[in-house]
Amino acid sequence: MEYPSKLIERAVEEISRLPGIGKKTALRLALHLLKEPVSASEALGQSIVELRKQIKYCKKCMNIADSDVCGICASHRREESTICVVEDTRDVLAIENTSQYNGLYHVLGGVISPIEGVGPDELNIEQLIERIKSSNGTVAEIIFALSPTMEGDTTAFYLTKQLKDFNIKISTIARGIPIGGELEYADEITLGRSIASRTAYNQE
Amino acid sequence: MEYPSKLIERAVEEISRLPGIGKKTALRLALHLLKEPVSASEALGQSIVELRKQIKYCKKCMNIADSDVCGICASHRREESTICVVEDTRDVLAIENTSQYNGLYHVLGGVISPIEGVGPDELNIEQLIERIKSSNGTVAEIIFALSPTMEGDTTAFYLTKQLKDFNIKISTIARGIPIGGELEYADEITLGRSIASRTAYNQE
Known part of the structure; x- marks a missing residue:
């Protein structure tokens, strides 16, 4: 895709490097930032750089x-x-x-x-x-x-x-059927393991 | 949620201001950046700030x-x-x-x-x-x-x-059934409009 500006191309390139964010989403996010005040982009940019540089x-x-x-x-x-x-x-x-x-x-x-x-x-x-x-x-x-x-x-x-x-x-940590999970939808391995590692029934 | 660090809290706060990105995704993205070199975060942060400041x-x-x-x-x-x-x-x-x-x-x-x-x-x-x-x-x-x-x-x-x-x-621009779209799945308004604004059949 040919972007109308090098600035937007670079921003899309950088944002889309993040996991789970494609070029289309990156462009949507970049255009959103353009509609917000400069301070919003500065706060976002700074928080990212400072996070990485100052983290302990x-x-x-x-x-x-x-x-x-x-x-x-x-x-x-x-x-x-x-x-x-x-x-x-x-x-x-x-x-x-x-x-x-x-x-x-x-x-x-x-x-x-x-x-x-x-x-x-x-x-x-x-x-x-x-x-x-x-x-x-x-x-x-x-x-x-x-x-x-x-x-x-x-x-x-x-x-x-x-x-x-x-x-x-x-x-x-215990493996088994999640609370609220229906037995028939559990996969075989989880169900099998939940039977093998059954626990004493708590009658309280 | 109580974050282990003010830096990560601020970054999550700022990233989750973006449309369609919640706190969980923001945290995932922030932790991803922490695993990458400092230069990656700098490039991302700079591209965002420069985009907003220098755009014409x-x-x-x-x-x-x-x-x-x-x-x-x-x-x-x-x-x-x-x-x-x-x-x-x-x-x-x-x-x-x-x-x-x-x-x-x-x-x-x-x-x-x-x-x-x-x-x-x-x-x-x-x-x-x-x-x-x-x-x-x-x-x-x-x-x-x-x-x-x-x-x-x-x-x-x-x-x-x-x-x-x-x-x-x-x-x-013309409204109608999308190319490749199946007629039976089209909504009534689109289908109705596509009949009302029918075009001459091109026999070429």
């Missing part, structure tokens, strides 16, 4: 943070004995929203994926091992909260091998 | 342009007798892609919409009238290529009234 990562859990240690790791109310291993910040946010977990996190920054060229060295696995070593036995349980995909399972398997020398309980 | 509009057709007069208006190969009136740049791109039109354009910058507070004064209607006046009779036909919505129809109606004192043919 918690030196304990490797989550995004404003200071050297994030709010969760700095809190005295969290149980230090449990570390929940997740892929990225979004998983931390999702679990925090449930209000069901009071331990700490460790953000891997991705999962092992040979297809996308992500090996164990690209992830914050070394930091997890160091963290457990330097905790002097405080850490009693590691919970894997990884996606039930090939990559998630591979990562969990790799981590289990790395953690085998520590005297730590390793668990994974 | 063709003083003839009001389309986005790099110079005072756009490529189409400056071309000697285009027929100056016909002006196609469109809502925005995307419509110009769409019509240019068909290679079926060799006249000039006039970009209104929107359509009349009382609900969104867009009146005739917010659009480039005055410029169209001036353009026709100063053309000394060169302009022989105005084609409305506006969306078949309430707003598009209102705009066409308003323009027709403004243009009635000029000796100019006014036409509108």
Whole structure:
């Protein structure tokens, strides 16, 4: 497509590099910005550049943070004995929203994926091992909260091998039929696993 | 949702101001940028700010342009007798892609919409009238290529009234069954209009 201006062509080019945004959407967004005041574009542009340049990562859990240690790791109310291993910040946010977990996190920054060229060295696995070593036995349980995909399972398997020398309980979040999900629409693997790992019926 | 960092909160806030992008998508995009080099975020941020600050509009057709007069208006190969009136740049791109039109354009910058507070004064209607006046009779036909919505129809109606004192043919793009569209799935209004405005069958 031949754009009427180099400026708009460049903006469309850059915006459409973002995942899930094609050229048509990028053009729609660029034209939207042109209708808004200059301050709106400046605020957007600056927030993007400053985010990337000034972002810090918690030196304990490797989550995004404003200071050297994030709010969760700095809190005295969290149980230090449990570390929940997740892929990225979004998983931390999702679990925090449930209000069901009071331990700490460790953000891997991705999962092992040979297809996308992500090996164990690209992830914050070394930091997890160091963290457990330097905790002097405080850490009693590691919970894997990884996606039930090939990559998630591979990562969990790799981590289990790395953690085998520590005297730590390793668990994974429960797989099964989602609450509100209808049994007949569940896939075979999920349904099969939910029967195999059935739990005691709570009569309360 | 409580974000782990003010920087990410601000970026999510700004990105989610864009139309069609919610907080979850904005967070996904922000986290994507964090995985890319600093240069990627800089290029994106700069392109957005420069687009808004440096953009020019063709003083003839009001389309986005790099110079005072756009490529189409400056071309000697285009027929100056016909002006196609469109809502925005995307419509110009769409019509240019068909290679079926060799006249000039006039970009209104929107359509009349009382609900969104867009009146005739917010659009480039005055410029169209001036353009026709100063053309000394060169302009022989105005084609409305506006969306078949309430707003598009209102705009066409308003323009027709403004243009009635000029000796100019006014036409509108054909409405009917889309090529490849199945008759039984067409809505009643489109089908009804396609029968009412039937054309002579071309036997070639």
